[in-house]
Amino acid sequence: MGETSEELRRKGFEHVHIEHTRIDGPxxxxxxxxxxxxxxxxxxxxxxxxxxxxxxxxxxxxLEREHWRITLAGNEGTPATHPARGGIDARYDELTALLEPRRMPPEGARLVKGEWSWAEDLEVRYHLGGTDYLVRWSEG
Structure with missing residues (x-):
């Protein structure tokens, strides 16, 4: 059986606000x-x-939270109508262009290892407040 978000937080896990990309993990x-x-x-x-x-x-x-709201609304439709395809939602496209450079690590970014854990009490995978999993960071 999994642990609740509160139990995970007591173990040093922290909130995940937004997930942009997932391939074999965040x-x-x-x-x-x-x-x-x-x-x-x-x-x-x-x-x-x-x-x-x-x-x-x-x-x-x-700006990222606004982008996240549009992303989540797009998840309610079909892949063909999702704003990530481009040309579907002008504001989404504008935000993507504005935010892409900010999503690149700057010189001096900290290197850490991430440990991910799902919280059994967070039932919705992606929601306005974040995700159904938390992360614990350790020095890489």
Whole structure:
């Protein structure tokens, strides 16, 4: 049996706000690092789960949350109508172009390992508040 989000938090797991890309685990998104929203970007598809993490400023976080809301609304439709295809939702396309450069690790980004765990009490995979899993970071 899994653990609740509260049990995981007591073990040092933190909130995942947004998942942009998933390939054999989370690749790119925003999660808390020491309680502060940070971008995370996985380095490769190895089993190491090594990520670059760097802080997200308030303006960027607000734009990312708007992008996330549009993404989630698109999940209610079909793949053919999802805004990620491009040319379907002008604001989504605008936000994507604006945010893509910010999603690249800056020089000096911290390298850490991520450990991911689903919380049994978070029943909706993707929702406005985030995801149904949490992450615990350790020095890489």
């Amino acid at each position: 690749m790119l998104g925003i999660a808390d690092v020491d309680g502060v929203p940070h971008y995370f970007r996985r380095h490769d598809l190895s089993d190491e789960y090594v990520y670059s993490v760097w802080p997200v400023d308030d303006e960027t976080f607000a």
